[in-house]
Amino acid sequence: MSNEIQLTIDGKSIVAKLGQTIVEAARDNNVYIPTLCDFKNLTPAGTCRVCSVKVDGRVVVACGTRVASGMVVENESAEMTDTRKAIIEMLFVEGNHMCPTCEKSGNCELQAIAYHYRITAPRFPFLFPKKSLESVHPLLMLEHNRCIQCRRCVRGIRTKDGKGVFAFKNRSNNIELIMDKSRADDIDDELAAAAANICPVGAIIKKGVGFSTPIGERTFDKQQIGESYGK
Template identity: 55%
Template sequence: MYQTIKIIIDGKECIAKKGQYIVEAAKENNIYIPTLCNIEGVKPKGACRICTVKVNGRLMTACTTPVAEGMSIESESAELTDLRRSIIELLFVEGNHFCPACEKSGECILQALAYRYSVMAPRFPFMFPIRELDASNPKIIKDHNRCVLCKRCIRVIKDDEGKNIFAFKKRGHKVEIIVDPESADKFTDELAEKAMEICPVGAILVKGKGFKKPIGQRKYDLMPIGSDIEKVSKSKKAVL
């Protein structure tokens, strides 16, 4: 049996299981806290900071912070919405995210978050960094232009011995994801498919494969991200 505790999220009293992370507890109470790097069932990393909430007045990442008795959590305030929007905008200007030309458009979490938070244009100047397209791997294309360094591929994709197939290369702002050439033979078709699937953006693409669903019918084309958690069919209105 889990020990249940009471927490408050945005003024609403919620029941949570002890030891549960805040995002999970919120989800079970039909409250959506946005996440980008987080992936269910995998140890959280807190890399993207989009899930930042205020716990008893202090900023914390909801994906890495376990719930505790008496926590008062603030998530949908004007301040936090602006903070989240600024993170989305920073991610957009930091890479080269050309949505109209991207295979993942409509199923991209970064884009879906921009839709949800009505990001019409970033407040920061575009950096247009010079990044390469790495097609050296026989199974996948790695487009560094679109990578948001969420580490999902590193954390999820392991070979049969449990070793990482993806890894970080270089340091600081030059850091990029590579596929370990040594383990190329252990990188199966299934793993490649999975890598493409768990990549929140269009940075990992399986070679020789088109996307089946046309634009207009994709996951986030009709419903905002998080609406399945909120379980209310609300058509979010944009604020221009």
């Protein structure tokens, strides 16, 4: 039996491998589905919901749903685009995202997806939650105002002996990113840079870097997120 199956995304017929997720299949077929909590080589977590698509009339996350034969996926329909914009807008109002003062601005994936959808202002009221800035390590700061709880750092950052460094404490609106300080000695310059890099927003900041890349030369100054797809 062949392990190749056929499905459609926005009416376009694509071939996928059995066992792939919708996001992986779309990527292989040069179709852009925006993602935020998804990161190369990490098991999908489905925390951000940005990749929401409609499958056979139901809204599901494309990163956590496996392809099936004959599946009909709605990706860039008016309804799903609006749903995604609403999710992005919620992520903005639920934190304190002060782009003009953020070191990650221009390299931030949340901002990049908001640009992709040409969002000018959120439809929801700003919550201005009370959050703090915390120095957790000689090399790292946690800027809780900007954390979107995607868990990329929790899933992707490991010390050399394979131990996790980041975790979340509390639940619901009290949820907060924490760093295991007993692992402080295992965090070298390289791992600190990796932690700052794996964060899609500016919640994990490597000290002593600041605004190192001039405006105009940052990642999303030069290219639009998802731009390489469909070419």
